[in-house]
Amino acid sequence: MINGSQSLRPYTPPKDVLDIFLRELDAAHASGGLFQPTKHPHIITPRSRIWILEEVIRHAKAKSDVWFATRAEVAQSVEAQAPAAA
Numbered sequence: 001m002i003n004g005s006q007s008l009r010p011y012t013p014p015k016d017v018l019d020i021f022l023r024e025l026d027a028a029h030a031s032g033g034l035f036q037p038t039k040h041p042h043i044i045t046p047r048s049r050i051w052i053l054e055e056v057i058r059h060a061k062a063k064s065d066v067w068f069a070t071r072a073e074v075a076q077s078v079e080a081q082a083p084a085a086a
Contacts (some may be wrong), residue, residue, distance in 0.1 A: 018052045022059055029063060034074065
């Protein structure tokens with residue numbers, strides 16, 4: 001039976017979303033990996049949450065060796081570094 005009084009998606013408080021994104025960014029940075037946050041509409045769409053992305057960008061820019069790139073630029077970089085196909 002479906003409980004109509006509960007939300008279909010769990011509510012994640014904004015400060016928790018920020019914490020998750022910052023931890024993911026730091027872990028990706030530490031391992032030399034790619035940080036690509038998932039921004040589901042129910043997580044980031046409300047205008048009151050845009051500050052989360054601003055804080056994540058500020059945090060990333062504070063690191064001296066972070067590269068901001070489009071997906072196409074990332075793909076081109078990986079392709080350029082990959083060994084030629086046999």
